[in-house]
Amino acid sequence: MTTSRRAGRVTAADVARASGVSRATVSYVLNDTPGQTIPEPTRRRVLQAAADLGYVPSVHARALASGSTGIVVIDTSTIPPGEFVATATRTLSRALVERGYVPVVNQYTGAGAGGEVLVTLAQRLHPTTVLALGELSDDIIRRIREAGVARVFATPSSAGIRDIAEVQVAHLAGRGHRSVAYVAPPEPELAGLSELRLAGARAAAASHGVALTAIPLLDQEPLARELRRLRDEGVTAVAAYNDEVAVGVLGAARRAGIALPDELAVMGIDDLPVARRTFPQLTTVAQGDVADADVDLATIDAILAGEQPVLPRTAPRVVVRESA
Numbered sequence: 001m002t003t004s005r006r007a008g009r010v011t012a013a014d015v016a017r018a019s020g021v022s023r024a025t026v027s028y029v030l031n032d033t034p035g036q037t038i039p040e041p042t043r044r045r046v047l048q049a050a051a052d053l054g055y056v057p058s059v060h061a062r063a064l065a066s067g068s069t070g071i072v073v074i075d076t077s078t079i080p081p082g083e084f085v086a087t088a089t090r091t092l093s094r095a096l097v098e099r100g101y102v103p104v105v106n107q108y109t110g111a112g113a114g115g116e117v118l119v120t121l122a123q124r125l126h127p128t129t130v131l132a133l134g135e136l137s138d139d140i141i142r143r144i145r146e147a148g149v150a151r152v153f154a155t156p157s158s159a160g161i162r163d164i165a166e167v168q169v170a171h172l173a174g175r176g177h178r179s180v181a182y183v184a185p186p187e188p189e190l191a192g193l194s195e196l197r198l199a200g201a202r203a204a205a206a207s208h209g210v211a212l213t214a215i216p217l218l219d220q221e222p223l224a225r226e227l228r229r230l231r232d233e234g235v236t237a238v239a240a241y242n243d244e245v246a247v248g249v250l251g252a253a254r255r256a257g258i259a260l261p262d263e264l265a266v267m268g269i270d271d272l273p274v275a276r277r278t279f280p281q282l283t284t285v286a287q288g289d290v291a292d293a294d295v296d297l298a299t300i301d302a303i304l305a306g307e308q309p310v311l312p313r314t315a316p317r318v319v320v321r322e323s324a
Helices: 014-020 023-030 042-053 061-067 083-100 114-126 136-145 159-173 188-208 219-234 241-255 297-304
Strands: 071-075 104-108 129-132 151-153 181-185 211-216 238-239 266-267 284-286 317-319
Touching: 014 023, 014 042, 014 211, 023 042, 023 114, 023 317, 061 083, 061 219, 061 241, 061 297, 083 136, 083 297, 104 114, 114 129, 114 136, 114 188, 129 297, 136 151, 136 211, 151 297, 159 188, 159 266, 181 188, 181 241, 219 241, 238 241
Parallel strands: 071 104, 071 129, 129 151, 181 211, 181 238, 238 266
Antiparallel strands: 284 317
């Protein structure tokens, strides 16, 4: 049977008319309702009509029929975008789709607006689960639950942000560097996370007897002049906010005629693929938590089942290459 697609939104009633069955039968077939015995030819006819018409069940109808919309909101509203976050989001989305869920991503919006957007999504979409890759305030979690979302999972991250920077500076200190520059990202929206990372770098510097100077990432020529000045004042290494900032430092150092890593060691954070493609290849700190590309699928299953598992934290590890 071939049925042409109709204009506008296709409803279950349209599928029922096209397949010559009742709306109840359509509901039983499309929702795979247990306890209902539908003849196989009828089932195939309904599915074919739905496919021909391009039928997509509404979120609210699905919720009424099954008690669940099947939507999972992946919240990255507290984490500014970057390759690391994009990889984590892709991994989680793929895992959810494989399990029959529909992932919806709430991305970083800046100015603290992400939490309010997340609450609105909860109220309008009625997701099965909210899975946040960063921290959510108690108030936001309460309001999401008041919207009817029973499963809200967030991953506290502040301590991890400091820990990574401590590992970074400790590695440089272990290589004999006693004067290090911390290079912060230029984006205002990253200021809060950068301050956390800088606090970790300062703590490690104090414990290892390292002098730490903080500077912003500038355009290439001004940064080249700044790096020459720092080198002349005795700075021998750079702890960059992340790998993307470190790539900018590498380029400016080469523009300044500074030998890498002999005159200036450079180190990033995140171990992004770009770290292996720079010259010299970038020494960096790899992270390990729920946002890792190798996300633990058993943990995802536990979260979807309504559990609040304790995430195994992998200690940050230094990936030594050529730059430091």
